[in-house]
Amino acid sequence: MEAWFAVSGRDLPWRRTGDPYKIWVSEIMLQQTQVETVIPYYERFIRALPDVSALAEAEDDGLFKLWQGLGYYRRAAHLKEAAVTVMKDFGGHMPASYETLLQLKGIGPYSAAAIASIAYGQPKGVVDGNTLRIIARLFNLEDNIALDKTKKAFGQLMDALIGAAKSPSAFNQAMMDLGAMICTPRKPDCPACPLKDICRGRRADTILLLPVNIKKVKRETEEMVTAVIRAEDRLMLVRNREGLLKDLYGFVQTPCSSPSAFEAWFLEKYKVPIRLQSYIGDVKHVFTHRTWLMHVYAGYLLSDRDQVRDLLYTDRELEALPVSTAHMKVLKAWQKAEKDPS
Ligand code: SF4
Structure with a gap:
C-alpha cells in the first residue's frame, strides 16, 4: 500500500508539508467538499493565515471572506474556536493524540484520525464511505455499513491494518486515494489495485454487491x-x-x-x-x-x-x-x- 502510494498517490498541496496546522486546515476544508474545489481555498487561506496563532487572532470578517464560496461556514468558525483553544491550552501546538484532537471544536473522528496519522504518525485508521467500501470488499464482508456497529467493527479492522503498516501516514492517505481513484463504488479498477492479490471480494466475485448499505428503513x-x-x-x-x-x-x-x-x-x-x-x-x-x-x-x-x-x-x-x-x-x-x- 505505502509503496503504491509513493508512486501513484495524488500530489496535493497539503501533502507537501508535515505541519499539523496545515494538515488540520486541509482536513476541515475537505469535509463535504471535493479536492479540486479545496485546493485554491487552501492555498489562499494558508497564505493569509500561515499558522495557528494567526488563525486564533483573525478577524471574523476576514476569516469568512477567505471561506466565501466553500460553504458550511460553521467549519471556519469552529476552526478559529479550536485555534484559540490550541493557543490557550496547548501552548500553540496542535495536540498529537487522536483522543485530544477529538476534543477540539469541529474535529470529528475522521479528521482526528487523519491529523493524528498524517502529521504525527499515529496508527489510527480513517473511517468514511471510501474506507468502509474498501474494507467490505477486501474482507468480503456483508455487514450493513449504515449501522454504527459495522462502522465500529470496520474501524477496528482499519486500526489493525494501520497498526501493521510501516507508515500510518502513507497507509491512511493510500486508503483515501484508493477509495477515490481505484476502489470506486461502481467501476473499481481491480487490475490497478495494490490489494488485488489479497482481496477476498475480488476472489468471491462479490465486489459489485459490496458494501451492503441499507439505510434505516421506516418503522412500518x-x-x-x-x-x-x-x-x-x-x-x-x-x-x-x-x-x-x-x-x-x-x-x-x-x-x-x-x-x-x-x-x-x-x-x-x-x-x-x-x-x-x-x-x-x-x-x-x-x-x-x-x-x-x-x-x-x-x-x-x-x-x-x-x-x-x-x-x-x-x-x-x-x-x-x-x-x-x-x-x-x-x-x-x-x-x-x-x-x-x-
Ligand atoms: S481488488 Fe478491487 S475490490 Fe478489491 S480492494 Fe482493490 S479495487 Fe477494491
Missing part, C-alpha cells in the same frame, strides 16, 4: 432475509401457521439484514447448516399496514436433508401450493437470476 417497513434454498431438484418452502399470510406458503425468511445472521438463525431453527451463496436482489412487497423489504439470496443445504425433507418441493408440487404473492415475486426473481446469472 420490515427488513428481512429471504432464502430460496435448493436441495437437488427441490426448493424449500414453509407454510405460515399464523400472521399476515396464514396458511399460505413461502420461502424461509427471518427479520435480519445479513446472510450470515440468516445462516446462524436457520441452523438453530432447522438444525441443518446451509450456505447462502448468491445475492439475487431486493424484493419489496407492500401490504396495507406494512412493507416487506426482502433481501433475497439463493442457497443450498450443506448436509443431509432429513430434518427438512417434508419442506422440500419439486417444481410440479410447488405449482400446486398456495404461495403468497410476496413469495411469488421472490420465486420470479430467483428464476430470472437462474436463467441469466449475469
